[in-house]
Amino acid sequence: xxxxxxxxxxxxxxxxxxxxxxxxxxxxxxxxxxxxxxxxxxxxxxxxxxxxxxxxxxxxxxxxxxxxxxxxxxxxxxxxxxxxxxxxxxxxxxxxxxxxxxxxxxxxxxxxxxxxxxxxxxxxxxxxxxxxxxxxxxxxxxxxxxxxxxxxxxxxxxxxxxxxxxxxxxxxxxxxxxxxxxxxxxxxxxxxxxxxxxxxxxxxxxxxxxxxxxxxxxxxxxxxxxxxxxxxxxxxxxxxxxxxxxxxxxxxxxxxxxxxxxxx
Ligand code: COA
Numbered sequence: 001x002x003x004x005x006x007x008x009x010x011x012x013x014x015x016x017x018x019x020x021x022x023x024x025x026x027x028x029x030x031x032x033x034x035x036x037x038x039x040x041x042x043x044x045x046x047x048x049x050x051x052x053x054x055x056x057x058x059x060x061x062x063x064x065x066x067x068x069x070x071x072x073x074x075x076x077x078x079x080x081x082x083x084x085x086x087x088x089x090x091x092x093x094x095x096x097x098x099x100x101x102x103x104x105x106x107x108x109x110x111x112x113x114x115x116x117x118x119x120x121x122x123x124x125x126x127x128x129x130x131x132x133x134x135x136x137x138x139x140x141x142x143x144x145x146x147x148x149x150x151x152x153x154x155x156x157x158x159x160x161x162x163x164x165x166x167x168x169x170x171x172x173x174x175x176x177x178x179x180x181x182x183x184x185x186x187x188x189x190x191x192x193x194x195x196x197x198x199x200x201x202x203x204x205x206x207x208x209x210x211x212x213x214x215x216x217x218x219x220x221x222x223x224x225x226x227x228x229x230x231x232x233x234x235x236x237x238x239x240x241x242x243x244x245x246x247x248x249x250x251x252x253x254x255x256x257x258x259x260x261x262x263x264x
Contacts, residue, residue, distance in 0.1 A: 005033040007058070008040055015197045016044070021058040025178030026065035029112045030042060031083070033068075038090045044097060047219035051260065053097065054196040056104040059114075060186060063103070063129065066111030069138065083213065084143035091119040091145055095216070096261070098209040104124060104193040105129045106186060109200060110224045115144040118153060121212065123179065124193050125171040126186035131179060132168035152219070154179055204258040217223070 007019040020027035029037075044050045057063040067087070075083065084206040094101060094116075102161055103109075103120035110132050117123050117131075125131075127238055133146045141147065142163060151159035152176045162169070184192045200208065210233045218226030242258045249256035 001036065001039045003036045003039075005030070006036045006040065010050060013201045013255060014049055015053045015054065015194065015201050015247045016050045016052070019055065019056050019058050023057075023059035025068065025070075026108060027057040027059070027113070028065050028068040029087070030068035030071055031086070034086060034129035035145070038086075038093070041072075041090065041093045041097065045093070045191070048245075048262065051099055051201045053099060054104050054193055054197055055101065055116065056190065056193075057106050060107060060128075061121050062107040063105040063109040064113030064116055065108045066113055066134070067092075067144070072138070072140075080143070087144035091115065095119045095196070098212065099205075100197075100208060100212065102193055102197060104189060105131075105171075105180070106189055108168075109133055111142065111146070112144045115142060115146045115149065118149040118179075119145065122181045123174075124182050124184055124196075125174060126179040126189045127171055127183055128186055129174070129183075129236070130168040131162075131174045132166065133163045134168070136164060136166040137197070150179075161230040171230060188258055202258070204240065204246060204256075205260050206240045206242055206262055209239055209262065210237055224237040 005020070005022055008016065010016040018037070020033065022028060022033065026054065039089050044053060045194060054062050101120045103117035103123040105123055105125040107126065107128060108130050109117045110130070111134055114133055117145050132144045135142050147159070149162060150162060158177050174180045175183050213232050214226070214233045218229055221229070241261065245258060246256045
């Protein structure tokens with residue numbers, strides 16, 4: 001598929017960057033952009049060569065300013081249902097990718113943009129970033145998982161406050177409520193994000209995948225079941241060449257060289 005609304009770049013070490021590229025519309029997610037994102041995610045799932053994914057927005061103003069409101073004008077309730085289902089399906093696929101996914105939020109992350117960032121594993125935000133679920137101001141509600149992921153991330157009261165008022169919060173406030181992991185000056189945001197992505201790309205791919213799966217799945221079950229999943233995943237980790245290499249490297253006082261394989 002040829003992309004019109006996003007840029008896709010892959011570096012030699014397997015770090016890939018998706019840039020939402022509709023700066024005139026503050027990178028709003030129209031249907032075509034969502035379909036292109038779905039294609040990227042599908043390709044990453046099928047191939048083995050992307051080890052870490054970064055999502056960001058083109059320009060200095062916006063990550064993604066939401067779903068494309070212009071497409072809402074003629075949307076029937078049934079079309080709205082399909083649109084919400086489409087967005088949710090893609091965001092689940094993104095969330096469930098077996099590799100780390102980092103949101104590099106370089107400006108407005110509103111509505112679908114905030115929901116997109118919350119579907120990533122964690123968020124680094126520029127100091128000018130703004131977060132919010134402003135759908136209430138359009139007389140509608142979040143539709144790409146915002147009511148659910150936000151409350152799980154920041155708690156019921158803060159999620160209700162944000163969704164009911166529709167107010168934006170700045171990056172510092174987002175940091176204080178645990179929505180973002182770090183606030184970074186805008187000019188250094190991508191460099192700092194890449195530094196972490198490069199570090200992750202050097203680690204055991206199988207172990208990264210396992211940690212991600214156990215944390216995500218564990219949050220959906222009670223503590224005992226989550227810990228039981230960890231026991232199984234811990235045992236499986238010992239079957240990998242990467243585990244042998246990591247432990248041997250520690251004992252031999254050298255840096256480990258992980259294979260990048262998911263098969264062992
Ligand atoms: N969908 C479609 N177009 C959008 C958009 C969106 N979600 N957000 C911004 N745009 C467009 C604007 O319509 C404008 O286009 P135009 O120049 O053709 O009129 C352009 O992006 C620039 O936006 P503008 O509003 O002029 O910038 P601003 O700096 O004054 O305000 C925002 C920035 C983000 C506060 C404002 O654009 C906004 O509130 N956007 C909507 C956010 C939202 O409600 N998202 C949830 C959607 S469910």
